């Protein structure tokens with residue numbers, strides 16, 4: 001039996017790293033079966049290569065705001081393997097040392113808005129076609145679920161990501177077989193991205209990265225081309241656009 005190869009984009013973030021760890025655990029269990037060809041897990045880092053190693057884990061440098069860097073990363077991976085089965089994009093931006101999410105329109109700054117669009121929306125559209133292509137989006141990217149307003153750059157960029165992935169699912173359904181493109185809401189997860197905004201989140205609604213990663217991968221396990229074009233949460237429930 002052949003094992004899957006995985007690419008986790010943003011493998012150093014809170015959720016990305018937990019997904020890498022969960023995949024390592026799963027593939028180590030499967031590899032105790034000696035008839036099975038070994039799985040490979042490729043994970044990208046942005047600035048510093050983590051010292052986190054495993055024999056079938058391969059770290060690749062990738063800055064998703066730099067097209068040359070993306071092309072180089074894809075070329076590096078293609079030198080090592082002929083196919084990737086699952087791509088999971090865990091890169092995202094909500095705040096930086098200089099910018100917090102906007103509470104009101106007057107706080108909107110072009111530079112920060114474009115940075116959100118580049119990191120959150122555009123990066124996912126620059127990839128190759130695997131069997132499953134999941135991008136971590138956010139429930140706040142849902143237009144019909146927007147009751148609180150605010151967070152202009154993040155909300156707009158996640159809504160744009162959702163539209164981009166929906167478009168891609170339609171294009172790939174026509175041109176490729178058995179490809180599933182999904183956008184996913186990971187829950188509210190205890191990472192540096194959410195940490196300034198956890199004040200009103202009840203303990204039971206704040207997930208550990210490990211819990212969210214396990215749930216997201218379980219949802220992806222159940223996905224096939226029939227579910228392509230979906231927007232789902234960590235429990236597999238559909239989220240309205």
Ligand SMILES: NC(=O)c1ccc[n+]([C@@H]2O[C@H](COP(=O)([O-])OP(=O)(O)OC[C@H]3O[C@@H](n4cnc5c(N)ncnc54)[C@H](OP(=O)(O)O)[C@@H]3O)[C@@H](O)[C@H]2O)c1
Nearest residue numbers: 012013014015046063064091092136138188189191193194
């Ligand atoms: N945490 C939550 O509650 C929550 C809720 C809803 C949705 N999400 C979404 O889940 C995803 C993961 O979030 P997280 O909570 O794990 O956040 P995180 O810990 O901040 O991870 C974000 C990752 O994105 C990477 N990144 C940012 N800019 C990059 C660039 N230009 N090139 C390459 N990598 C870049 C970061 O790397 P560096 O740090 O090295 O730049 C980091 O690995 C995001 O899409 C986020 O919007 C999270």
